Amino acid sequence: MKYTESHEWINLQDGLGVVGVTEHAQKELGDIVYVELPKEGKQVKAGEEAVVLESTKAAADVYSPISGVIVEVNHALTKASELVNKSPETEGWLFKIKPSDLKELDKLLDPEAYQAMLSKA
Amino acid sequence: MKTALYERHCALGAKIVEFAGWNMPLQYKGVIPEHLAVRKALGIFDVSHMGRIEVSGHEAEQFLDYLSTNIIAGKPSFSATYTVWPNGVGGCVDDLIVYKQDPHHFFVVVNASNRQKDLDHLMKYTTAFDVHIQDKFSTEGILAIQGPKALQVAEHIFPEASQIKPMQFLFADYKGSSIILSGTGYTGAGGCEIYAPNAVIVELWDRFLYEGQNEGIEPAGLGARDTLRLEMGYALYGHELNESISPNETVSNWTVRWKKKDFLGKSLMQQLEASEKKRSEHGIILLDKGIAREGYEVYQNGRLLGKVTSGTYSPTLSKSIAIILTEGNLKNGDHVEVQIRQNRVEAEVVPLPFLKKPEQVNA
Numbered sequence: 001m002k003y004t005e006s007h008e009w010i011n012l013q014d015g016l017g018v019v020g021v022t023e024h025a026q027k028e029l030g031d032i033v034y035v036e037l038p039k040e041g042k043q044v045k046a047g048e049e050a051v052v053l054e055s056t057k058a059a060a061d062v063y064s065p066i067s068g069v070i071v072e073v074n075h076a077l078t079k080a081s082e083l084v085n086k087s088p089e090t091e092g093w094l095f096k097i098k099p100s101d102l103k104e105l106d107k108l109l110d111p112e113a114y115q116a117m118l119s120k121a
Numbered sequence: 122m123k124t125a126l127y128e129r130h131c132a133l134g135a136k137i138v139e140f141a142g143w144n145m146p147l148q149y150k151g152v153i154p155e156h157l158a159v160r161k162a163l164g165i166f167d168v169s170h171m172g173r174i175e176v177s178g179h180e181a182e183q184f185l186d187y188l189s190t191n192i193i194a195g196k197p198s199f200s201a202t203y204t205v206w207p208n209g210v211g212g213c214v215d216d217l218i219v220y221k222q223d224p225h226h227f228f229v230v231v232n233a234s235n236r237q238k239d240l241d242h243l244m245k246y247t248t249a250f251d252v253h254i255q256d257k258f259s260t261e262g263i264l265a266i267q268g269p270k271a272l273q274v275a276e277h278i279f280p281e282a283s284q285i286k287p288m289q290f291l292f293a294d295y296k297g298s299s300i301i302l303s304g305t306g307y308t309g310a311g312g313c314e315i316y317a318p319n320a321v322i323v324e325l326w327d328r329f330l331y332e333g334q335n336e337g338i339e340p341a342g343l344g345a346r347d348t349l350r351l352e353m354g355y356a357l358y359g360h361e362l363n364e365s366i367s368p369n370e371t372v373s374n375w376t377v378r379w380k381k382k383d384f385l386g387k388s389l390m391q392q393l394e395a396s397e398k399k400r401s402e403h404g405i406i407l408l409d410k411g412i413a414r415e416g417y418e419v420y421q422n423g424r425l426l427g428k429v430t431s432g433t434y435s436p437t438l439s440k441s442i443a444i445i446l447t448e449g450n451l452k453n454g455d456h457v458e459v460q461i462r463q464n465r466v467e468a469e470v471v472p473l474p475f476l477k478k479p480e481q482v483n484a
Binding site: 030031056057059 | 136147148151152153344348410411412414433434436441462
């Protein structure tokens with residue numbers, strides 16, 4: 001599992017990157033009431049806006065940790081956006097991306113570095 | 122600034138935000154659980170950032186009647202009246218509640234963001250009236266106990282609470298301190314507000330949380346306060362009302378009593394009323410996904426009509442709701458479109474309040 005400074009996580013499974021937001025992010029956002037998911041097949045670059053999470057108080061952009069093609073989105077969130085609050089790092093995943101350059105993963109934070117960043121803040 | 126309850130909020134794990142210069146709790150457990158606790162049982166809010174100002178003197182009644190869109194003169198003693206204060210140049214100074222103790226003794230409770238401005242506004246008009254103004258800003262705290270079970274729990278602490286009626290108030294004694302119990306609130310869920318000296322406000326907060334625990338009391342923050350008021354279509358100063366929106370253009374238009382002989386800004390408002398320039402505020406429900414946030418543009422048939430003044434997700438209705446300020450004459454049932462990022466999302470104009478009956482709250 002790798003992390004971004006903007007509180008996304010990405011986990012490589014069967015050649016695809018599964019992406020979501022971290023426990024820290026869901027806590028900061030509060031109750032999420034809508035998830036605006038991207039279209040499957042959409043090309044994104046690393047750091048580009050991919051998803052919008054609407055909480056009771058604000059809308060927050062979720063950025064793709066790496067470049068690639070979004071091949072699948074978590075349709076369960078359309079009816080159950082609260083999954084992002086309940087289990088942001090498992091059932092509440094947002095999309096799966098086919099990486100265009102696996103080396104981009106090396107630029108991301110490992111779990112220790114991400115934790116260290118949180119404890120500094 | 123911090124209220125007397127700041128340490129309590131921190132101890133409860135509240136997320137603290139700055140609001141009008143105050144460090145206030147945005148939420149404790151979360152906006153939705155706090156909101157639903159108020160609709161189904163009860164919640165307690167620290168609203169000590171709001172300000173109470175005493176207005177007394179021989180002409181206190183005429184003075185407040187002149188400054189208000191609503192009728193103040195002749196109201197019964199111990200009544201509470203919601204009103205707007207026009208600024209006299211086409212906008213609003215504030216919206217507030219006027220409490221009448223007797224024809225010579227009143228007090229008003231005003232928004233946190235406008236405390237000093239309101240005090241200055243009152244002082245400006247004292248020259249023409251025999252009145253005395255005294256603020257209670259630094260000596261008092263305010264609690265709002267809201268929800269269908271609020272008064273029942275209040276009775277454990279104040280036997281007088283059984284006599285609290287909507288839009289009325291009474292004085293009670295708490296361990297030698299004089300406090301005010303008021304049948305008012307900002308949630309539409311029923312309950313009361315309590316004005317008490319800082320010396321007892323923390324003790325009262327603790328007692329309510331203790332006495333209300335079997336009924337499901339939750340401390341509730343500014344987040345839930347906003348979603349609750351919006352479900353009722355209540356104005357929030359700085360959003361639905363401001364210095365450049367006329368009182369008769371707003372959701373608080375119903376307070377403007379044209380039959381009153383005179384009030385500040387009346388003739389200007391009458392001119393606007395007859396003009397095509399007059400805008401109006403409406404409730405909308407989004408028919409598709411998304412949340413209409415403040416400032417988003419509102420269109421009809423491709424034409425820009427106005428903007429969203431407040432918008433949120435209604436936890437009770439599980440729908441996206443908003444108030445819009447628009448030109449022209451929108452009617453209930455009309456469809457408009459809200460620009461949400463790259464998309465235009467369809468919405469329907471609906472009558473306010475969004476929440477019609479208590480039955481809509483699923484127990």
